[in-house]
Amino acid sequence: MIDFVQNCFDGVMLGSSYALLAIGFTLIFGVMRRLNLSYGPSIMLGAFVGTLVFLEFRAGGLAVAAATVVGAVLVGIYVERLCFWAIRQGAAVASMVSSFAIWMQLEEVVTIAFPDRTYPFPPLTRTEPMDFGPFFFKVENLIMFACAVALTLGLHLLLYRTRFGLRIRAVAENPDAARYMGINIAAVTFLAFACASAIGGIAGYLIVAQDGQITPLFGLWATFKGLIAMMLGGMGSIPGAILGGLLLGVVEAQNIWYLGTEYRDLCAYALLFVFLVFRPGGMFGHTLAERERLALRRV
Amino acid sequence: MDDHLVGVLSNIGMISFIALSAYLLLIVGEISFGQQAFFAISAYASGIATAMWGWDFWPGLAWGAAVAAAAAVLVGIPTLRIRGLYFSIATLAFAEMVRLVFEVFKYQVEIDGEMVGPDGSDGFRDIRYIFENDITAVEYMLMIYGLLAAVLCAFFLLERSRLGSIFRMIGQDPVLAQMQGIDVTAYKILALGMAGLVAGIGGGLYAHLTTFVEPKIFNVMLGVHSLAYGLIGGLGTAFGPLIGVAIDIGFLESIRAISGYRMIAFGGLVAVLLIFRPRGLLDEAAVNWIRLRLRRRHA
Amino acid sequence: MLEVRGIVTSYGKIEALRGVDLSVEEGRITCLLGPNGAGKTTLMMTIAGILNPSRGSIGFDGVELVGLTPSRVVRQGIALVPENRLVFPDMNVRENLLAGAFLRLAGERAEVDRDLDRMFDRFPRLRERAEQNAGTLSGGEQQMLAVARALMARPRLLLMDEPSLGLAPLMVEEIFRIIRDLHRDGTSIFLVEQNAHMALQVAHRFFLLEQGRVTFDGTPGELAEDEVIQRAYLGSRANG
Numbered sequence: 001m002i003d004f005v006q007n008c009f010d011g012v013m014l015g016s017s018y019a020l021l022a023i024g025f026t027l028i029f030g031v032m033r034r035l036n037l038s039y040g041p042s043i044m045l046g047a048f049v050g051t052l053v054f055l056e057f058r059a060g061g062l063a064v065a066a067a068t069v070v071g072a073v074l075v076g077i078y079v080e081r082l083c084f085w086a087i088r089q090g091a092a093v094a095s096m097v098s099s100f101a102i103w104m105q106l107e108e109v110v111t112i113a114f115p116d117r118t119y120p121f122p123p124l125t126r127t128e129p130m131d132f133g134p135f136f137f138k139v140e141n142l143i144m145f146a147c148a149v150a151l152t153l154g155l156h157l158l159l160y161r162t163r164f165g166l167r168i169r170a171v172a173e174n175p176d177a178a179r180y181m182g183i184n185i186a187a188v189t190f191l192a193f194a195c196a197s198a199i200g201g202i203a204g205y206l207i208v209a210q211d212g213q214i215t216p217l218f219g220l221w222a223t224f225k226g227l228i229a230m231m232l233g234g235m236g237s238i239p240g241a242i243l244g245g246l247l248l249g250v251v252e253a254q255n256i257w258y259l260g261t262e263y264r265d266l267c268a269y270a271l272l273f274v275f276l277v278f279r280p281g282g283m284f285g286h287t288l289a290e291r292e293r294l295a296l297r298r299v
Numbered sequence: 300m301d302d303h304l305v306g307v308l309s310n311i312g313m314i315s316f317i318a319l320s321a322y323l324l325l326i327v328g329e330i331s332f333g334q335q336a337f338f339a340i341s342a343y344a345s346g347i348a349t350a351m352w353g354w355d356f357w358p359g360l361a362w363g364a365a366v367a368a369a370a371a372v373l374v375g376i377p378t379l380r381i382r383g384l385y386f387s388i389a390t391l392a393f394a395e396m397v398r399l400v401f402e403v404f405k406y407q408v409e410i411d412g413e414m415v416g417p418d419g420s421d422g423f424r425d426i427r428y429i430f431e432n433d434i435t436a437v438e439y440m441l442m443i444y445g446l447l448a449a450v451l452c453a454f455f456l457l458e459r460s461r462l463g464s465i466f467r468m469i470g471q472d473p474v475l476a477q478m479q480g481i482d483v484t485a486y487k488i489l490a491l492g493m494a495g496l497v498a499g500i501g502g503g504l505y506a507h508l509t510t511f512v513e514p515k516i517f518n519v520m521l522g523v524h525s526l527a528y529g530l531i532g533g534l535g536t537a538f539g540p541l542i543g544v545a546i547d548i549g550f551l552e553s554i555r556a557i558s559g560y561r562m563i564a565f566g567g568l569v570a571v572l573l574i575f576r577p578r579g580l581l582d583e584a585a586v587n588w589i590r591l592r593l594r595r596r597h598a
Numbered sequence: 599m600l601e602v603r604g605i606v607t608s609y610g611k612i613e614a615l616r617g618v619d620l621s622v623e624e625g626r627i628t629c630l631l632g633p634n635g636a637g638k639t640t641l642m643m644t645i646a647g648i649l650n651p652s653r654g655s656i657g658f659d660g661v662e663l664v665g666l667t668p669s670r671v672v673r674q675g676i677a678l679v680p681e682n683r684l685v686f687p688d689m690n691v692r693e694n695l696l697a698g699a700f701l702r703l704a705g706e707r708a709e710v711d712r713d714l715d716r717m718f719d720r721f722p723r724l725r726e727r728a729e730q731n732a733g734t735l736s737g738g739e740q741q742m743l744a745v746a747r748a749l750m751a752r753p754r755l756l757l758m759d760e761p762s763l764g765l766a767p768l769m770v771e772e773i774f775r776i777i778r779d780l781h782r783d784g785t786s787i788f789l790v791e792q793n794a795h796m797a798l799q800v801a802h803r804f805f806l807l808e809q810g811r812v813t814f815d816g817t818p819g820e821l822a823e824d825e826v827i828q829r830a831y832l833g834s835r836a837n838g
Contacts, residue, residue, distance in 0.1 A: 035384055035388075082570050082574075083570060083573075086574045087573060087574055087577075091577065092383065092384060093330050093383055093384065093387070094573050094577055096330075096384060096387065097330060097523075097526065097527070097530065097569070097573060098569065098570045098573045098574075100332070100523050101523070101527060101565070101566040101567075101568075101569035101570050101573075102566055102567075102570055103566070104520065104523070104562040104565065104566040105562055105563050105565075105566030105567055105570075106566075107562065108560065108561070108562035108563050108566075109563060112559070112560070220519075224395075227388070231388065262399075262402065262403050263403070265395070265399055266396060266399040266400065266402075266403075269392045269393075269395045269396045269399065270392075270396055272388070272392045273389060273392040273393060273396065276378070276381060276385055276388060276389040276392065277377045277378060277380070277381065277389065280381050280385045461700075461703050461704065464689070464693060464696065464697065464700075465700070467686070467688070467689060467693075468686055468689070468697050468700075471686040471687060471688055471689065472686060474648060474680075475680065475685075475686065476697075477648060477668040477669065478646060478648065478668060478672070478677075478678050478680060479672065479697050479698060479700045479701075479747075479751070480668070480669040480672030480673060480700055480701045480751070481669060481700060482667065482669050578688070582688070583688040583689070583731060584688070584731055584734075587690060587729065587730075587731060591729060
């Protein structure tokens with residue numbers, strides 16, 4: 001029982017990194033109804049910019065974090081222009097495929113610029129795990145969890161308390177109506193995309209700093225974990241992203257403990273597959289019937 | 300012929316099968332990131348048949364392709380209810396599940412004092428039928444191209460047939476196709492089964508050429524490549540995906556000056572084409588134009 | 599010929615049709631009028647089997663259509679010319695026409711070819727563009743193609759959803775001329791139309807659909823006399 005509870009705690013901690021990734025992912029999907037598969041690789045590229053700053057200038061944590069975020073945003077802008085802005089409206093699938101193609105590009109850019117497989121990254125903290133009775137926690141995980149909560153709150157305030165947020169929501173709800181109201185859709189989606197990339201950059205910094213190292217494989221990892229977490233919660237839903245991330249974390253943690261690490265990813269994908277087939281809207285998104293209704297509305 | 304050239308040509312031939320498989324689904328309007336799963340299933344199944352059960356090559360290949368087709372139909376029944384992005388992600392999840400299952404799949408028997416068979420993440424070694432039966436690299440290449448020619452002929456017949464027009468109708472507008480009296484779901488499952496079969500032929504050929512298969516080869520990048528071939532070459536004719544393969548493997552990978560930057564060029568090419576020619580170089584309009592030209596010259 | 603009784607069709611929790619009753623007589627042109635969002639397209643889709651009603655029945659010459667798949671409905675002899683999504687854009691005009699005869703292609707190929715010729719005679723403009731991709735046609739030509747494609751199925755009842763939508767006035771005239779011709783040749787037509795002036799000239803019977811219910815049912819004469827309808831659908835010109 002203590003194992004199970006400890007696994008749940010571990011899962012929540014692990015899941016907060018997935019949740020962080022899923023927030024940015026879901027923001028892009030919510031606004032554009034498109035999927036950016038290059039999301040993970042852009043964060044990975046940002047993290048390599050952070051590594052570069054760290055190695056070249058022996059920079060401290062804050063500068064590395066800033067470099068990571070700036071890098072992720074710049075790459076995000078490149079992806080947005082090429083895969084989303086330039087592709088005509090309605091071609092959501094084309095955007096998805098295009099973002100996958102750009103993923104290959106980004107990965108190769110990194111492997112050429114950084115020929116060693118693994119590079120060091122400044123760790124977040126160097127403190128020992130803390131004990132609470134029979135349970136223990138890592139400090140980095142607690143920081144990550146706190147950041148996930150803070151980012152969600154910040155994003156919520158941005159969306160519901162600012163004019164920019166109002167515009168984002170208008171575009172997300174009904175782009176045509178938003179256009180008639182004089183909202184510049186391209187500008188709003190661009191800024192929302194940049195925001196999501198910045199969130200991704202923060203998430204990437206925290207996760208990579210916790211690992212203390214970065215490899216080009218991080219892009220794949222980040223896209224899939226973020227994607228699964230987002231899908232479980234329901235695409236486009238921010239509370240869904242958090243809960244989806246935590247659910248994925250808990251399932252994985254239990255899995256690792258009871259079945260072993262080989263089955264960790266297998267179970268994650270199986271969970272995704274089952275959700276897609278039986279509840280494609282996730283826990284908080286539209287149910288299948290509702291989506292059919294939306295689809296037929298456009299008939 | 301020198302070995303390098305034979306190797307490149309054999310590769311082009313094998314990858315063409317998986318490209319044609321993804322192309323067939325593009326024709327019915329579905330984007331699959333997961334055709335590599337059927338390639339993998341057949342690679343294992345046919346390898347098991349020849350190396351462990353002592354079957355001949357052709358029955359082994361047919362068995363592998365049939366298993367792949369059956370798997371495709373089984374996976375199609377639940378997933379084809381969901382559409383667009385969701386279907387694509389479901390195929391991705393399925394393919395990764397297949398890969399991860401092969402990572403833990405162990406099934407070995409002792410043959411002549413040696414253990415033969417799939418050994419988890421170490422892969423499946425010693426699929427030695429080609430060597431044991433003294434088939435040369437050139438002969439095997441000719442076998443690949445013979446099969447490819449047969450499959451291409453089948454595709455051309457298909458495109459001139461009633462079934463081919465039904466597939467195209469479904470791909471362009473499933474609701475309108477329904478209004479013409481077509482049972483869209485049944486035909487989509489049929490298309491998925493056929494695509495599984497074609498990918499399966501490629502997988503069986505691949506396993507016997509390389510003599511060993513590793514699960515990690517069948518990752519998403521293989522799936523995305525095979526999808527991209529059709530999108531580059533064009534969706535107007537079955538030559539489209541072959542042109543895509545030839546551009547990628549024949550040109551980008553084989554020319555040394557470019558090969559280091561292959562992914563950058565390839566990813567960029569896909570992204571740019573999706574903007575300017577969303578249905579590829581040889582799209583329906585281009586094919587129609589060429590056909591008219593040819594007809595006029597003959598007339 | 600077509601008897602719609604108490605049809606209720608919902609999108610999720612919203613009822614788009616809330617108990618629709620109407621009938622279409624053989625050999626007549628029946629017209630369904632109504633404002634945007636009244637449920638006209640929903641009704642067409644329901645008859646064609648693409649949407650499933652939660653209640654009610656649709657009888658077609660004694661056969662119950664509710665519960666049939668769209669392909670079964672087509673087999674009964676009903677063809678729909680849908681609104682907006684008219685053609686298969688990346689297939690040429692000839693292929694689009696053959697698509698309409700899809701169910702007959704296996705057995706009666708020769709007859710289908712004769713029908714194809716007949717369609718080209720009826721719509722010479724389509725013959726000129728036979729090898730052209732349908733997506734490159736103008737709006738009016740696409741509408742013609744959609745009608746011709748529906749006729750290729752040799753329907754006994756033709757459903758047309760707003761055939762004049764978005765067309766230039768000359769093209770609208772042309773479409774209505776075609777509707778009259780089809781009627782003369784013996785096809786029964788059930789037409790959704792916003793253009794009440796044009797519809798008045800061709801239709802024999804009118805239904806008005808408002809907020810998911812039929813609120814008026816009558817002949818052209820009765821329609822022209824109804825003051826509310828006059829104001830809403832015919833405007834001042836009908837008074838003159």
